[in-house]
Amino acid sequence: KAGVTQTPRYLIKTRGQQVTLSCSPISGHRSVSWYQQTPGQGLQFLFEYFSETQRNKGNFPGRFSGRQFSNSRSEMNVSTLELGDSALYLCASTSGLAGGLEQFFGPGTRLTVL
Amino acid sequence: AQSVTQLGSHVSVSEGALVLLRCNYSSSVPPYLFWYVQYPNQGLQLLLKYTTGATLVKGINGFEAEFKKSETSFHLTKPSAHMSDAAEYFCAVSIIQGAQKLVFGQGTRLTINP
Numbered sequence: 338k339a340g341v342t343q344t345p346r347y348l349i350k351t352r353g354q355q356v357t358l359s360c361s362p363i364s365g366h367r368s369v370s371w372y373q374q375t376p377g378q379g380l381q382f383l384f385e386y387f388s389e390t391q392r393n394k395g396n397f398p399g400r401f402s403g404r405q406f407s408n409s410r411s412e413m414n415v416s417t418l419e420l421g422d423s424a425l426y427l428c429a430s431t432s433g434l435a436g437g438l439e440q441f442f443g444p445g446t447r448l449t450v451l
Numbered sequence: 452a453q454s455v456t457q458l459g460s461h462v463s464v465s466e467g468a469l470v471l472l473r474c475n476y477s478s479s480v481p482p483y484l485f486w487y488v489q490y491p492n493q494g495l496q497l498l499l500k501y502t503t504g505a506t507l508v509k510g511i512n513g514f515e516a517e518f519k520k521s522e523t524s525f526h527l528t529k530p531s532a533h534m535s536d537a538a539e540y541f542c543a544v545s546i547i548q549g550a551q552k553l554v555f556g557q558g559t560r561l562t563i564n565p
Contacts, residue, residue, distance in 0.1 A: 368551050372555075380543075381555075385551055385552060427494055431551050439500060440551060441497075442487075443494050444492075444493055
């Protein structure tokens with residue numbers, strides 16, 4: 338079974354631009370969560386999608402948005418990039434049908450904002 | 452709200468020595484608890500998890516953790532460290548109901564000395 342894949346793996350953007358990151362979950366998984374990892378703030382939850390609906394959202398500004406498609410693939414978008422958005426963005430998938438499930442993480446997309 | 456505190460951002464042990472990584476949590480409801488490991492330039496991999504039942508949980512690579520409700524702790528141990536254990540370790544908590552949201556500790560970087 339293929340794992341969680343994220344594209345692209347590396348991305349360099351400049352301030353003010355926007356960026357879209359993609360995540361393909363494990364086959365059969367309907368829940369996709371996104372996390373931001375930075376040296377200063379650690380791992381922080383961005384949002385979770387289940388069956389194309391945002392089910393939970395973290396404390397991030399509206400510049401961060403996401404969506405999920407009918408095949409469970411998810412994208413997250415960051416508009417008007419700031420230097421502080423430089424981070425490793427991780428997505429994780431689960432079947433989403435119960436609590437306490439293992440989240441399977443992708444390798445991440447490393448975003449650098451110049 | 453849930454929170455996780457990992458005591459010690461850096462831990463260094465000799466090869467063959469006991470590994471002890473500390474994690475304390477705060478949760479208003481019975482939690483699910485997880486330990487994840489992250490190797491350089493990779494995503495997170497689940498080591499073990501506590502949901503219900505036996506409080507001593509065994510995971511992969513010889514790691515285990517004990518859930519102590521009275522101490523609100525979930526410390527990770529391994530009897531004998533290997534060089535390959537060098538990585539960053541994250542403790543995380545999630546609530547039983549609701550969306551698949553993990554709240555992570557700040558992480559502990561484990562260094563193994565030959």
